[in-house]
Amino acid sequence: MKRLLVIIALFTAAATAPLPAMAQDGPPAAGRQAPLSRVLATIAARQPGRHLNTTMGEAGGRPAYFVQWQLADGRVVIFVVDAESGQIIGRQGG
Structure with missing residues (x-):
């Protein structure tokens, strides 16, 4: 019975927790992330x-x-991109 109460409490806490901020289209504002689709483009x-x-x-x-x-030649590169501005700020590998 205690396990059931703990499980219910965990699910209730998870359901009422605030969701993380999602990336949105449009110009970035302080604390907002550039959309990943724009970064990939x-x-x-x-x-x-x-x-x-x-x-x-x-x-x-x-x-x-x-x-x-x-x-295109198969090499792998890691691009480091500022999440707020969407600007590439570094590159590793490749």
Whole structure:
């Protein structure tokens, strides 16, 4: 019975917790993220290839996308993109 009460309490807490902010279209504002679709379009315009994976983290104390991108020749590059402005701020590999 105690397990059931704990499970119910956990589900209730999860259901009432605030959802994380989602990336939105339009110009970025303080604390908002550039839409991932726009970030991927920017990378594709600069470097033909395909998107493999994206993770979130920090770069220089700011939120950042780490976009894993496969180039046309098969090499893999990780683009570091400022999550608020959508600007590419670094590149690793490739």
